[in-house]
Amino acid sequence: MDQPSQSQTSLLSPNRSSSYNRSCIQCNRRKVRCDRNDPCGRCVKCGEPCVFPGPKRAPRKLRRPPISEVVARLRQLEEVERLRSGSPASDHGLPSSVSSCSDVFRTDNHEGKLIVKEGKSRYVGDEASAVLGDKVRELQDICSDSSSEGDFDELDASVLRFVGFLGIDRTPDVLQRSHLYPSRIQELWHVYQINVAPLIAILHKPSVDEMLCQESENINPDPAREALLLSVCHAAIVSMSPKQCIEVLGEDSETQIQKYRLATDQALARANFIKSQDIHVLQAAVLFLLCLRRKGNTRLVWAASAVVVRVAQGQGLHRDGQHLGLSYFDTEIRRRLWWHICILDMLCSGDQGTDSQIQPGMFDTRLPSNVDCDVLYPSLTEMPLEKVGCTDITLCIVQCEIIASLYWPNKFTGANLSRNNQENLVKSLAYRLENQYLKHLDLEIPVQWMYATIARLTLSKSWLLAHCKTSTMGEDGPAMSQETDDKAFNMAIEVVKFAHLLHTNESTSQWAWLSKSYKQWHAIAFILSELCTRLITPETNHAWEVVTEVYRQWEDDDTQTSLMLRKPISRLMEHAALSRAAKMPFNQLAGSSPSIGAPLGEPASNSEILSPGMYGLPLSGMEWLCEPLL
Incomplete structure (x- = not known):
C-alpha cells in the first residue's frame, strides 16, 4: 500500500508535532509569520487545513517590470527628448x-x-x-x-568557465596527471617554440624553460603555472598537423585538442582568472584565446576577450611600466602582453563584424622594443639597443603599427576622408614600415618571408577597404574611375592568392595553422560583388576560378572564424554564379552549370589558378610589398 504524502499526513494527524523549514501555504499566502509547526498555530486557530510545501525551494519571482512597461517608459523619455530637441x-x-x-x-x-x-x-x-x-x-x-x-x-557549453560566464567549474579534470608529466610537457614545449613562438611572442622563453626545470619534480604545480603550462600545451597541439600529433602524442589531434582545451579552461578557473593578479595567468588566457580562434567557437572567444581586457586593466597593463617605475624586464614583458591583447581584440572584432573594444586614449603603453626575448632577463640594468632587422617581436610590432595608425585614431573606414587622403594614409604607413622593418627582412628565410607577406596582406586590406567605402558614397562623393575599380579588383585577387599561398606553402607549413584562421572574406566579398556586375572576360573567369577554389577550401576547413559572414558570402557566391550564367552565351554554357562547385568558363587546375608564379611580382625583393599602393 502506498504511503500517504506529507500533506496528507498533516491532514490525517493534525495533532502530530513536527517542524518545517518553510512557512505553510496559508501563512505564506496571507504574508503572516508561521510558527512552522505541523499544524501551525494560525491554521489551528482559524480552523483551516495546514499544508506545507514540498522540500524544493519556491521559485523566485522576478521583480523587474514587464516589457510593456519598459517600452512605455522608453517612449515617454524619447518624447521628452524629442520635444527638447x-x-x-x-x-x-x-x-x-x-x-x-x-x-x-x-x-x-x-x-x-x-x-x-x-x-x-x-x-x-x-x-x-x-x-x-x-x-x-x-x-x-x-x-x-x-x-x-x-x-x-x-563542449562549448563547458568551456570558458574561467571568465565566470557559466559559474564555478565543478566538472572532473579531463586530464590525468600523466598528461602533465615533464616529458610530455617538454615535447609540447619544443613544438611550441617552433610552431607558435615565431607568431605569438607573448612568453619569455628563458623564463618558461626555468619554470619547466622547477616543476620537473613537482607533481602539483601552483594554479598560475599549471594554467600557463597547459595553455602552452594546448597551443602546441592546435599548431600540429594531424600526422604530427599522432607521432608525438599517439592520438588524433581532435581528441587531444578537446582534452587540452577543457583542461586549460579548468586550470584558468582554478587560478581564479577574474581576480588573479598574476601575469602568468593573464598570459595563459591570452594565448589560450588566440589559439582557440583556430579550433573553437569565435563568438565565445569574442565575449571572453572583453573580460581579458578588463583583467589586464586591473593589473595595470594599460599603463606603461616605464611611467610606473618598473624594471626594464617587467616593462617589456608587460608591453608585449598588452599589445597582443590589442591584436586579440582586433581579430575577435573582425570575426564578429563589430568595432574593437580597445580605443586610443584608454592606455599609454608603448610598443615593445624590437629585441629578441633572449636578451631580456629580470636583472637587466640597461635596455639593449633595438635591432635593425627581424626579431621574435617584429611581426607583433608591424601589426600593432597598422592597428594604431589605420584603425584607432580616426576610424579609418568611417572617417570623412577623401579617397586620396585614405590612400595616402596607407601609403605613408607602408613606406614607414618598409624603411623601418620590412626592407631589412631576408625573404629567403621562411619565417621572415611570412612576416612580409602578412604585412602586405594587411596593408592591401586597408587600401581595399578605403576603396570600398569611397566607391559606395552617395551623389556627393567622388566618382570612381574604371581604372581605379580595375586596380582594386586586381588587388583583391592578389590578396586572395597570397592568403592561399600562406596556407599551402610547404616552407611555411608549420605556421599555416594560424594563417588559416585569417579569412580574407573582405577580398572575397569584393570580388564576388564585382563579378555580379562585370562582363565575362578572361580576367573575370580567372577571378571566379580563384574565388571558387578558395571558397571550397573554406568549406572543407573546420575553422570557425567569420561565422557571422558565412551565409552572406554564400549568398554572394550564388548571386555571382547566376549573374555569370545569365551573361554567358548559350553555347558556352553547354555541359556546365552555374553552381558554386563548378566554375563557369575554361577549367584550370588548382596549381594553375593559385600558383605563385602567376602573381607577376618579384618575390626576391621588397618592391612587391608596396607595388599595388603606388
Missing part, C-alpha cells in the same frame, strides 16, 4: 535604430549598420558594412544566423 517623432515613438520593421538597414554617422529583422537586431561595424553593405544586401542574413551562432554544442 525639436526633432520630428520617429515611427511608433521608438528610435529609428531599433525599429521593429522587418529587413531594415540603419546607417549611423560612422558607417556602421544595425540590421533589424523579425524582432532580432545585429550591429555590423565599419569594416563589414563597408565591404558588404552597399554592394549586395546580404547582411540581412546575419540576423537569421544569430540563432545558429548561439547553438553551442556540449
Whole structure:
C-alpha cells in the first residue's frame, strides 16, 4: 500500500508535532509569520487545513517590470527628448535604430549598420558594412544566423568557465596527471617554440624553460603555472598537423585538442582568472584565446576577450611600466602582453563584424622594443639597443603599427576622408614600415618571408577597404574611375592568392595553422560583388576560378572564424554564379552549370589558378610589398 504524502499526513494527524523549514501555504499566502509547526498555530486557530510545501525551494519571482512597461517608459523619455530637441517623432515613438520593421538597414554617422529583422537586431561595424553593405544586401542574413551562432554544442557549453560566464567549474579534470608529466610537457614545449613562438611572442622563453626545470619534480604545480603550462600545451597541439600529433602524442589531434582545451579552461578557473593578479595567468588566457580562434567557437572567444581586457586593466597593463617605475624586464614583458591583447581584440572584432573594444586614449603603453626575448632577463640594468632587422617581436610590432595608425585614431573606414587622403594614409604607413622593418627582412628565410607577406596582406586590406567605402558614397562623393575599380579588383585577387599561398606553402607549413584562421572574406566579398556586375572576360573567369577554389577550401576547413559572414558570402557566391550564367552565351554554357562547385568558363587546375608564379611580382625583393599602393 502506498504511503500517504506529507500533506496528507498533516491532514490525517493534525495533532502530530513536527517542524518545517518553510512557512505553510496559508501563512505564506496571507504574508503572516508561521510558527512552522505541523499544524501551525494560525491554521489551528482559524480552523483551516495546514499544508506545507514540498522540500524544493519556491521559485523566485522576478521583480523587474514587464516589457510593456519598459517600452512605455522608453517612449515617454524619447518624447521628452524629442520635444527638447525639436526633432520630428520617429515611427511608433521608438528610435529609428531599433525599429521593429522587418529587413531594415540603419546607417549611423560612422558607417556602421544595425540590421533589424523579425524582432532580432545585429550591429555590423565599419569594416563589414563597408565591404558588404552597399554592394549586395546580404547582411540581412546575419540576423537569421544569430540563432545558429548561439547553438553551442556540449563542449562549448563547458568551456570558458574561467571568465565566470557559466559559474564555478565543478566538472572532473579531463586530464590525468600523466598528461602533465615533464616529458610530455617538454615535447609540447619544443613544438611550441617552433610552431607558435615565431607568431605569438607573448612568453619569455628563458623564463618558461626555468619554470619547466622547477616543476620537473613537482607533481602539483601552483594554479598560475599549471594554467600557463597547459595553455602552452594546448597551443602546441592546435599548431600540429594531424600526422604530427599522432607521432608525438599517439592520438588524433581532435581528441587531444578537446582534452587540452577543457583542461586549460579548468586550470584558468582554478587560478581564479577574474581576480588573479598574476601575469602568468593573464598570459595563459591570452594565448589560450588566440589559439582557440583556430579550433573553437569565435563568438565565445569574442565575449571572453572583453573580460581579458578588463583583467589586464586591473593589473595595470594599460599603463606603461616605464611611467610606473618598473624594471626594464617587467616593462617589456608587460608591453608585449598588452599589445597582443590589442591584436586579440582586433581579430575577435573582425570575426564578429563589430568595432574593437580597445580605443586610443584608454592606455599609454608603448610598443615593445624590437629585441629578441633572449636578451631580456629580470636583472637587466640597461635596455639593449633595438635591432635593425627581424626579431621574435617584429611581426607583433608591424601589426600593432597598422592597428594604431589605420584603425584607432580616426576610424579609418568611417572617417570623412577623401579617397586620396585614405590612400595616402596607407601609403605613408607602408613606406614607414618598409624603411623601418620590412626592407631589412631576408625573404629567403621562411619565417621572415611570412612576416612580409602578412604585412602586405594587411596593408592591401586597408587600401581595399578605403576603396570600398569611397566607391559606395552617395551623389556627393567622388566618382570612381574604371581604372581605379580595375586596380582594386586586381588587388583583391592578389590578396586572395597570397592568403592561399600562406596556407599551402610547404616552407611555411608549420605556421599555416594560424594563417588559416585569417579569412580574407573582405577580398572575397569584393570580388564576388564585382563579378555580379562585370562582363565575362578572361580576367573575370580567372577571378571566379580563384574565388571558387578558395571558397571550397573554406568549406572543407573546420575553422570557425567569420561565422557571422558565412551565409552572406554564400549568398554572394550564388548571386555571382547566376549573374555569370545569365551573361554567358548559350553555347558556352553547354555541359556546365552555374553552381558554386563548378566554375563557369575554361577549367584550370588548382596549381594553375593559385600558383605563385602567376602573381607577376618579384618575390626576391621588397618592391612587391608596396607595388599595388603606388
